[in-house]
Amino acid sequence: MEGGVDYLADERKKAEFDVQQMKIVWAGSHHTFEISDRISKLVANDPAFSKDERTMLPRKELFKNTLRKASYAWKRINDLHLSEEEASQLRFYVDEPAFTDLHWGMFIPAIKGQGTDEQQKKWLPLAYKMQIIGCYAQTELGHGSNVQGLETTATFDPQTDEFVIHSPTLTSSKWWPGGLGKVSTHGVVYARLITDGQEHGIHGFIVQLRRLEDHRPLPGIIIGDIGMKFGNGAYNTMDNGVLRFDHVRIPRDQMLMRVSQVTRDGKVVQSDVPRQLVYGTMVYVRQTIVQDASCALSRAVCIATRYSAVRRQFGSHNGGPETQVIDYKTQQSRLFPLLASAYAFRFVGEWLKWLYTDVTQRLQANDFSTLPEAHACTAGLKSLTTSVTADGIEECRKLCGGHGYLCTSGLPELFAVYVPACTYEGDNIVLMLQVARILMKTVSQLGSGKLPVGTMAYMGRIEHLLQYRCNVQKAEDWLNPAIVLEAFEARAARMSVSCAKKLSKFANPEEGFAELSADLVEAVVAHCQLIVVSKFIEKLQQDIPGKGVKQQLKVLCGVYYLFLLHKHQGDFLATSCVTPKQASLANDQLRVLYSQVRPNAIALVDAFNYTDHFLGSILGRYDGNVYPKLYEAAWKDPLNDSVVPDGYHQYIRPLLKQQRSAKL
Numbered sequence: 090m091e092g093g094v095d096y097l098a099d100e101r102k103k104a105e106f107d108v109q110q111m112k113i114v115w116a117g118s119h120h121t122f123e124i125s126d127r128i129s130k131l132v133a134n135d136p137a138f139s140k141d142e143r144t145m146l147p148r149k150e151l152f153k154n155t156l157r158k159a160s161y162a163w164k165r166i167n168d169l170h171l172s173e174e175e176a177s178q179l180r181f182y183v184d185e186p187a188f189t190d191l192h193w194g195m196f197i198p199a200i201k202g203q204g205t206d207e208q209q210k211k212w213l214p215l216a217y218k219m220q221i222i223g224c225y226a227q228t229e230l231g232h233g234s235n236v237q238g239l240e241t242t243a244t245f246d247p248q249t250d251e252f253v254i255h256s257p258t259l260t261s262s263k264w265w266p267g268g269l270g271k272v273s274t275h276g277v278v279y280a281r282l283i284t285d286g287q288e289h290g291i292h293g294f295i296v297q298l299r300r301l302e303d304h305r306p307l308p309g310i311i312i313g314d315i316g317m318k319f320g321n322g323a324y325n326t327m328d329n330g331v332l333r334f335d336h337v338r339i340p341r342d343q344m345l346m347r348v349s350q351v352t353r354d355g356k357v358v359q360s361d362v363p364r365q366l367v368y369g370t371m372v373y374v375r376q377t378i379v380q381d382a383s384c385a386l387s388r389a390v391c392i393a394t395r396y397s398a399v400r401r402q403f404g405s406h407n408g409g410p411e412t413q414v415i416d417y418k419t420q421q422s423r424l425f426p427l428l429a430s431a432y433a434f435r436f437v438g439e440w441l442k443w444l445y446t447d448v449t450q451r452l453q454a455n456d457f458s459t460l461p462e463a464h465a466c467t468a469g470l471k472s473l474t475t476s477v478t479a480d481g482i483e484e485c486r487k488l489c490g491g492h493g494y495l496c497t498s499g500l501p502e503l504f505a506v507y508v509p510a511c512t513y514e515g516d517n518i519v520l521m522l523q524v525a526r527i528l529m530k531t532v533s534q535l536g537s538g539k540l541p542v543g544t545m546a547y548m549g550r551i552e553h554l555l556q557y558r559c560n561v562q563k564a565e566d567w568l569n570p571a572i573v574l575e576a577f578e579a580r581a582a583r584m585s586v587s588c589a590k591k592l593s594k595f596a597n598p599e600e601g602f603a604e605l606s607a608d609l610v611e612a613v614v615a616h617c618q619l620i621v622v623s624k625f626i627e628k629l630q631q632d633i634p635g636k637g638v639k640q641q642l643k644v645l646c647g648v649y650y651l652f653l654l655h656k657h658q659g660d661f662l663a664t665s666c667v668t669p670k671q672a673s674l675a676n677d678q679l680r681v682l683y684s685q686v687r688p689n690a691i692a693l694v695d696a697f698n699y700t701d702h703f704l705g706s707i708l709g710r711y712d713g714n715v716y717p718k719l720y721e722a723a724w725k726d727p728l729n730d731s732v733v734p735d736g737y738h739q740y741i742r743p744l745l746k747q748q749r750s751a752k753l
């Protein structure tokens with residue numbers, strides 16, 4: 090803290106709950122809090138992990154710096170014998186996208202999920218020691234969303250017992266894979282399997298890309314970086330790459346063969362495992378992206394909340410201090426729903442992690458029954474949480490006024506690094522449409538006696554939900570979780586049923602689906618918001634120790650669902666789930682809740698336990714010492730290295746001279 094002064098101390102004194110206990114709720118457990126707290130400090134106190142100049146560095150220097158940090162991080166992980174959990178916390182607090190993300194986050198999971206036991210035995214030890222570095226090479230120049238449209242071919246050659254990997258067209262060039270451009274030695278490459286002239290769909294193949302001796306591409310391989318991306322610093326630390334194959338040969342046993350096998354004589358044998366498992370790595374990463382959404386949103390909210398308490402505009406009485414902008418109701422109505430959403434996403438992320446672990450255990454025992462539920466939840470929640478988070482970060486920037494636009498606020502880089510999450514790992518609309526298909530299938534099976542399960546179970550009460558009438562009579566009734574849940578269930582069910590009815594009028598269901606796709610996406614949003622609301626309410630049913638902690642979470646949960654109800658009141662009214670009077674009462678209650686959040690706002694963002702290093706924001710400093718630090722930072726800009734700028738003699742002086750002579 091600057092000279093030991095805490096400019097936010099008075100705010101911190103207003104807290105009505107035990108912040109330390111809230112930190113543990115946020116972290117998930119004492120154990121994860123301890124690891125996260127220790128590793129965040131380890132990173133913050135190590136100058137090798139400084140990120141001060143990231144937005145100023147030219148690409149080559151930026152990238153080299155990332156290589157340095159990644160290699161240093163790996164050394165620290167080994168020297169300190171960090172566990173996998175500690176290592177991934179270290180990666181989180183280093184806060185810089187790097188090739189290692191794809192190696193650990195996709196290459197290894199792809200081999201684990203789609204490789205046979207022998208393949209795992211052969212490749213995983215090399216990958217775990219980083220003796221090979223891998224990427225996930227699926228997307229091509231011409232196709233990303235449409236995985237079945239990929240053009241790269243893997244043709245089996247029975248003469249040599251090899252696959253020939255080939256890029257037949259320009260659009261078949263692999264394009265986007267992270268870590269591919271400059272680093273990876275290997276990739277899991279997705280290609281159309283062809284044996285004996287017949288196509289057998291998309292499969293993953295382990296392909297060596299670069300020589301281990303001198304890092305040069307192997308014969309037949311063209312490889313490079315695809316160029317600068319949005320923003321300074323941001324995702325430009327990653328070498329997203331382009332890759333072309335000219336009849337590159339790999340041994341047959343490098344096709345990932347858990348889902349299907351190709352025999353020595355070129356026969357394709359389907360195992361009992363469903364073919365959708367080829368998409369399994371995406372399910373895994375989508376689940377991690379939901380957890381990450383709460384991190385990115387909480388970070389932006391932490392910056393905007395602290396700064397809103399520091400910043401004062403207007404409202405001085407008799408020469409007294411002006412009003413803190415956090416006290417304006419408009420500021421609260423924009424900021425507090427985002428604060429509540431950060432907590433909501435945290436809890437739904439925790440639940441999704443549980444769901445994913447459960448599915449993985451079942452898959453290992455060859456029980457594939459919950460795979461569609463895992464697909465629907467990860468796809469839908471990935472879309473919902475990343476869209477809200479990306480928009481939320483931008484809203485936080487606006488909440489910080491002009492200073493939010495400075496790189497030193499940390500918000501521009503956070504936005505630039507985060508926003509591709511709406512696209513990668515499945516474009517958000519494309520994923521919503523996947524969920525829409527599953528919802529429509531569920532509605533169509535309602536009469537058949539097949540009861541919907543998991544997060545679709547509420548559809549099993551469709552008769553009741555179609556007749557439901559909300560009985561809220563006064564504003565406080567909206568604090569009753571049972572009432573809220575039913576209103577959200579009825580809204581989601583009615584929107585789905587309405588789409589299903591419209592769909593049934595089309596002779597060609599695919600045409601109908603395309604025509605109604607915008608309505609379907611709205612129904613999916615309603616369904617996914619219901620999941621988040623219900624998981625928040627479930628969280629509140631747990632035993633949560635600590636003075637006032639549960640009460641604060643109840644307030645945040647109320648803010649979350651009442652804000653949604655207010656924002657989407659068109660849906661609730663159009664489906665007759667609430668009356669205009671009830672919608673208005675919901676908004677009255679929401680204002681009451683905002684005033685309950687207000688004294689706790691700073692403590693609620695302190696509970697994220699973010700270090701100043703991690704936040705990387707002058708506006709979000711823990712001590713609130715914003716103005717002197719902003720002033721100081723301005724002078725560090727390279728433009729201020731000299732009083733007279735480079736280019737003065739060439740461009741400014743002749744201009745001024747010309748104006749002078751024109752006047753004379």
Ligand SMILES: CCCCCCCC/C=C\CCCCCCCCCCCCCC(=O)SCCNC(=O)CCNC(=O)[C@H](O)C(C)(C)COP(=O)(O)OP(=O)(O)OC[C@H]1O[C@@H](n2cnc3c(N)ncnc32)[C@H](O)[C@@H]1OP(=O)(O)O
Pocket residue numbers: 158159160162163176177179180183187189190191193194195225227228233234235236237267365366368369371372374377460461464512513514515516519520523
């Ligand atoms: C600093 C250094 C430190 C060092 C530290 C070291 C330690 C570090 C430790 C840990 C670090 C870890 C960090 C991890 C971070 C990870 C970050 C990752 C960053 C993200 C990068 C982004 C990567 C990518 O983008 S990869 C490419 C993703 N691509 C997509 O998502 C494509 C989207 N398209 C699709 O998914 C599909 O094509 C489709 C589903 C849209 C359509 O496909 P289709 O035509 O085949 O499908 P159908 O519509 O016909 O459906 C068929 C059938 O299948 C079902 N289905 C579809 N998808 C799935 C699925 N995924 N799972 C299960 N089932 C699925 C569908 O419902 C249909 O079912 P039916 O029953 O109806 O037949």
Ligand SMILES: Cc1cc2nc3c(=O)[nH]c(=O)nc-3n(C[C@H](O)[C@H](O)[C@H](O)COP(=O)(O)OP(=O)(O)OC[C@H]3O[C@@H](n4cnc5c(N)ncnc54)[C@H](O)[C@@H]3O)c2cc1C
Pocket residue numbers: 191225226227228231232233234235264265266267324329509512513514515516517518519522
């Ligand atoms: C930063 C970043 C990192 C990435 N890393 C990797 C990686 O490591 N490995 C990898 O393989 N890939 C990677 N990708 C690629 C990424 O997965 C794809 O870009 C993503 O899946 C979207 O596909 P697309 O680019 O084909 O979008 P498109 O499908 O071309 O989308 C364009 C527009 O069309 C719309 N659209 C498309 N299909 C439909 C439809 N059926 N109905 C309605 N609308 C539709 C979309 O909503 C969107 O608005 C990365 C991408 C980015 C941006």
